[in-house]
Amino acid sequence: xxxxxxxxxxxxWAAKTGSLTQAAKALYIxxxxxxxxxxxxxxxxxxxxxxxxxxGVALTQEGAILYSYIEQSQNFISRAEEKMAALKNLDSxxxxxxxxxxxxxxxxxPYLEEFHQRHPGIKLHLNHGTTPEIISFxxxxxxxxxxxxxxxxxxxxxxxxxxQLKDCFVAGPRYEQLKGETLSLEMLxxxxxxxxxxxxxxxxxxxxxxxxxGYKLKPEIEVGSVELxxxxxxxxxxxxxxxxxxxxxxxxxxxxxxxxxxVKLPPTHxxxxxxRNMPLSISARRFIELVQ
Amino acid sequence: xxxxxxxxxxxxWAAKTGSLTQAAKALYIxxxxxxxxxxxxxxxxxxxxxxxxxxGVALTQEGAILYSYIEQSQNFISRAEEKMAALKNLDSxxxxxxxxxxxxxxxxxPYLEEFHQRHPGIKLHLNHGTTPEIISFxxxxxxxxxxxxxxxxxxxxxxxxxxQLKDCFVAGPRYEQLKGETLSLEMLxxxxxxxxxxxxxxxxxxxxxxxxxGYKLKPEIEVGSVELxxxxxxxxxxxxxxxxxxxxxxxxxxxxxxxxxxVKLPPTHxxxxxxRNMPLSISARRFIELVQ
DNA sequence: GAGGAGATATAGACCTCATCTATGATAAAT
DNA sequence: ATTTATCATAGATGAGGTCTATATCTCCTC
Numbered sequence: 001x002x003x004x005x006x007x008x009x010x011x012x013w014a015a016k017t018g019s020l021t022q023a024a025k026a027l028y029i030x031x032x033x034x035x036x037x038x039x040x041x042x043x044x045x046x047x048x049x050x051x052x053x054x055x056g057v058a059l060t061q062e063g064a065i066l067y068s069y070i071e072q073s074q075n076f077i078s079r080a081e082e083k084m085a086a087l088k089n090l091d092s093x094x095x096x097x098x099x100x101x102x103x104x105x106x107x108x109x110p111y112l113e114e115f116h117q118r119h120p121g122i123k124l125h126l127n128h129g130t131t132p133e134i135i136s137f138x139x140x141x142x143x144x145x146x147x148x149x150x151x152x153x154x155x156x157x158x159x160x161x162x163x164q165l166k167d168c169f170v171a172g173p174r175y176e177q178l179k180g181e182t183l184s185l186e187m188l189x190x191x192x193x194x195x196x197x198x199x200x201x202x203x204x205x206x207x208x209x210x211x212x213x214g215y216k217l218k219p220e221i222e223v224g225s226v227e228l229x230x231x232x233x234x235x236x237x238x239x240x241x242x243x244x245x246x247x248x249x250x251x252x253x254x255x256x257x258x259x260x261x262x263v264k265l266p267p268t269h270x271x272x273x274x275x276r277n278m279p280l281s282i283s284a285r286r287f288i289e290l291v292q
Numbered sequence: 293x294x295x296x297x298x299x300x301x302x303x304x305w306a307a308k309t310g311s312l313t314q315a316a317k318a319l320y321i322x323x324x325x326x327x328x329x330x331x332x333x334x335x336x337x338x339x340x341x342x343x344x345x346x347x348g349v350a351l352t353q354e355g356a357i358l359y360s361y362i363e364q365s366q367n368f369i370s371r372a373e374e375k376m377a378a379l380k381n382l383d384s385x386x387x388x389x390x391x392x393x394x395x396x397x398x399x400x401x402p403y404l405e406e407f408h409q410r411h412p413g414i415k416l417h418l419n420h421g422t423t424p425e426i427i428s429f430x431x432x433x434x435x436x437x438x439x440x441x442x443x444x445x446x447x448x449x450x451x452x453x454x455x456q457l458k459d460c461f462v463a464g465p466r467y468e469q470l471k472g473e474t475l476s477l478e479m480l481x482x483x484x485x486x487x488x489x490x491x492x493x494x495x496x497x498x499x500x501x502x503x504x505x506g507y508k509l510k511p512e513i514e515v516g517s518v519e520l521x522x523x524x525x526x527x528x529x530x531x532x533x534x535x536x537x538x539x540x541x542x543x544x545x546x547x548x549x550x551x552x553x554x555v556k557l558p559p560t561h562x563x564x565x566x567x568r569n570m571p572l573s574i575s576a577r578r579f580i581e582l583v584q
Numbered sequence: 585g586a587g588g589a590g591a592t593a594t595a596g597a598c599c600t601c602a603t604c605t606a607t608g609a610t611a612a613a614t
Numbered sequence: 615a616t617t618t619a620t621c622a623t624a625g626a627t628g629a630g631g632t633c634t635a636t637a638t639c640t641c642c643t644c
Contacts, residue, residue, distance in 0.1 A: 005297040006602085008369065020621060033603050035622060045376045048571030054611040054620050061386070061436075061573050062379050069372030073365045077300065080361030084337045087354050094353070144353075277639095279340030281353050298631090312592065325632050327593060346591050346640035 010037040011049065012074045015067045019056035086121070088282060094123040095283040098134035099147035102226040106246040107163070107270060108147060111291050122283050130199055138275055144284035146273040149201045155276070162270040162291060166244045167202055169193075169259040170251075174236025182260040185215050192220035192238035194229055205268065206241055213263070230256065302329035303341065304366045307359045311348035378413070380574060386415040387575040390426040391439035394518040398538040399455070399562060400439060403583050414575050422491055430567055436576035438565040441493045447568070454562040454583060458536045459494055461485075461551040462543075466528025474552040477507050484512035484530035486521055497560065498533055505555070522548070 013023035014034060024031040042049050049063035059067055086092035095115070099108065104126055116124060127134075127143055134146040135154060152159045169188065171178060195217075196203045210217040220238050223229055226246055233240035234255050250256040272288055274280055280288070302325075305315035312326040319326070334341050341355035351359055378384035387407070391400065396418055408416060419426075419435055426438040427446060444451045461480065463470060487509075488495045502509040512530050515521055518538055525532035526547050542548040564580055566572055572580075 004602095005301050005369065009297050021619090029602085030604060031621075032605085032623080036602080039622085046380050047376060047574065051570045052621055053569075056620070060571060062376070065375060065379065066372055069368045069375065073368035073372070076361045076365035076368070077297065080358055080365070083357060083361065084339060084354070087357065088338050277345075278343045279352060282339060296631095313590085321631090322633060323592075324594080324634085328631080331593085344592060344639095348591065 004040075007037050007041045008070050008073065010034055011041055011066070012070050014038055014050070014057060015059055015063065015070075017056075018058060021056070090119040090283055090286060091121040093121070093281065093283050094125060095281070095287055096125040096127065096143040097145055097147060097287075098127045098129060098137045098143040100130070101128045102243070102246060103147050103149075103270065104128065106226070106243070108291075111287070115287055115290055119283070119286075131201055135273070138273060144274070144281050145288065148271055148273065150269040150271040152271050152273055157273045158276040160272040160274075160288065160292065162272055163245075164267045164269050166267045167206065167241060167265055168244045169239050169241055169261065170233050170247060170256045171239045171259055172234040172236045172256055175239065175259075178259055179257050180260075182262050184262050185210060185213055188239065188259070188261065189215060189217070193217065194221040194223060194232050194238040194240040195219035196226070196229060196241070197222055197224050202241070202243065202268070205266070209263075209265065296332075299329050299333045300362050300365065302326055303333055303358070304362050306330055306342070306349060307351055307355065307362075309348075310350060313348070382411040382575055382578060383413045385413070385573065385575045386417060387573070387579055388417040388419065388435040389437055389439060389579075390419045390421060390429045390435040392422070393420045394535070394538060395439050395441075395562065396420065398518070398535070400583075403579070407579055407582055411575070411578075423493055427565070430565060436566070436573050437580065440563055440565065442561040442563040444563050444565060449565045450568040452564040452566075452580065452584065454564055455537075456559045456561050458559045459498065459533060459557055460536045461531050461533050461553065462525050462539060462548045463531045463551055464526040464528050464548055467531065467551075470551055471549050472552075474554055476554050477502060477505055480531065480551070480553065481507060481509070485509065486513040486515060486524050486530045486532040487511035488518070488521060488533070489514055489516050494533070494535065494560070497558070501555075501557065 010023060010027065010033075013026045014020055017023050017026065020034040020038065021031050024034045027034070038050065045062075045066075047062045048060050049066060050057040051060055083092065097104075097108070104112075112124060112126075115122070125143075127137055129137065131148045131152075134143070134148055135152075135157070137143045138146050139156065147162075149165070150159070150161060171191075175191070195206070207217050221232060223232065226242060229240040229242045230247055230250060232238060233242070234250065239259060244251075244258065247256055251258065272291065274284065274288075302315060302319065305318045306312050306326060309315050309318065312330065313323050316323040316326045330342065337354075337358075339354045340352050341358060342349040343352055375384065389396075389400070396404075404416060404418075407414070417435075419429055421429065423440045423444075426435070426440055427444075427449065429435045430438050431448065439454075441457070442451070442453060463483075467483070487498070499509050513524060515524060518534060521532040521534045522539055522542060524530060525534070526542065531551060536543075536550065539548055543550065564583065566576065566580075
């Protein structure tokens with residue numbers, strides 16, 4: 001019907017101010033433009049919308065009805081524009097991150113705290129899962145970014161390499177005698193080993209390493225969290241394979257010590273994944289900047 | 293912020309159809325135009341609104357938020373346009389008429405019935421009052437048109453002359469002896485006269501007529517409605533001064549008869565008043581056409 | 585893989601039409 | 615009577631929305 005919604009904006013201001021001249025000022029255009037715009041609306045509806053008098057204009061019956069709709073419409077647009085500005089300023093919005101519990105706790109936590117402090121209006125959603133789950137979440141659009149261990153090979157994903165993680169074997173006071181010693185893989189297998197559950201990336205990596213030397217790594221205990229790996233090692237239930245960066249506190253206070261091996265354990269990196277060819281939300285972009 | 297609301301219309305259709313190409317078809321423009329419009333929106337917000345892929349487009353987080361507002365906005369505009377079309381077609385709207393009860397009942401009723409039958413969607417509001425009250429209603433914008441007896445002299449009003457009304461004196465069977473007689477004004481004054489209340493236009497007119505001949509017309513009974521004028525005359529309480537057109541039924545059935553006078557009583561007209569220099573609502577215009 | 589079909593993006597030309605300036609008309613206020 | 619508001623009208627102008635043509639990319643099919 002009306003093929004130029006600009007006219008409604010003009011109508012809205014004319015009705016709101018009760019004056020074509022005032023509407024023109026509000027819209028930063030001239031009064032004849034407003035006059036022309038209103039005329040176009042009236043012509044296309046075939047209805048008079050305003051009474052003109054020497055003081056300004058007043059809505060007709062039909063004009064008042066139109067206004068009751070257009071007012072709502074304009075309000076929504078105003079609110080939309082405010083909201084967009086807030087999203088742009090990171091005063092509003094949300095950031096959905098996928099990752100493992102241990103990475104959240106030991107790696108992302110300080111960044112999350114800082115981000116939240118800087119942008120308290122942004123709602124944070126943390127989704128934990130295994131690496132394949134996180135990738136699915138990303139592809140389904142349920143998260144904005146995923147934080148997992150490298151390597152990731154997926155052409156749909158863009159991966160930014162973040163800090164390096166060095167995994168190592170650690171033990172508690174019970175195995176004091178090993179402190180200072182350098183063990184071979186074979187020697188290590190004499191002790192009870194505690195590993196993370198089967199589907200973890202770190203577990204797979206270390207299993208493969210042993211395999212490449214011809215050994216089979218079979219854990220005495222399997223646990224589901226880094227906390228338990230640490231706790232069990234401290235209590236002396238065995239030797240845990242953990243990420244060194246995650247136990248800096250325990251190493252420092254001496255409740256755990258690293259067991260030196262005669263082979264080098266390959267380091268891994270944390271990767272920050274996003275969807276390739278999909279624009280990042282402002283909040284996601286800002287968070288990644290913060291982390292890197 | 294956005295100085296072209298047309299862009300929102302384009303955005304709405306792009307989001308709704310999930311395709312710039314489809315949006316272009318819906319808007320009868322070309323795909324590059326849509327592409328360009330969306331780009332303008334994204335640039336001015338500084339936010340990506342869509343993910344582009346080979347199947348079409350999908351809203352980003354921010355785009356979805358914008359859509360939730362713009363959708364509402366567009367819905368109001370659609371409803372506004374529908375409503376305007378309905379008003380234009382007289383499928384909807386209202387018609388507010390001011391007048392006296394007697395004119396409503398004896399003059400306007402058949403027109404009101406026909407108008408309502410033709411346009412059942414139009415709400416009718418009937419406001420009764422004296423002529424000055426009706427004029428005030430008009431000037432206050434509380435009614436669209438007023439129906440009163442002429443003459444009306446008011447430069448702000450536009451008055452259309454409608455049917456002629458002839459007032460006359462009538463009596464019931466009790467005064468049978470006057471049937472066929474021709475009375476002078478003086479003779480008439482011998483009988484008890486029943487008049488409408490003081491502030492009525494017809495009452496003023498007849499009082500002035502008597503005055504111009506040097507007589508003073510003093511009613512025996514004053515009543516507030518045409519129905520009572522008729523009823524009192526029928527019951528023989530006196531001679532009523534009524535509008536002939538309003539008692540055609542009684543004259544025909546013989547329950548009342550007109551008293552011939554030796555002076556001619558000046559006829560009046562019904563006037564249909566509207567505000568000069570104010571556009572008439574479609575319904576008012578149509579109703580006036582119907583009446584004339 | 586090669587090619588086709590369908591999507592969006594880009595570039596540049598064109599021409600409409602929204603806006604402008606200038607002025608008229610009218611009413612209220614001084 | 616004059617000034618100062620208002621909105622309406624006329625005609626000129628140029629910004630920018632829309633177009634055509636083409637590029638680019640992805641998916642799907644053979």
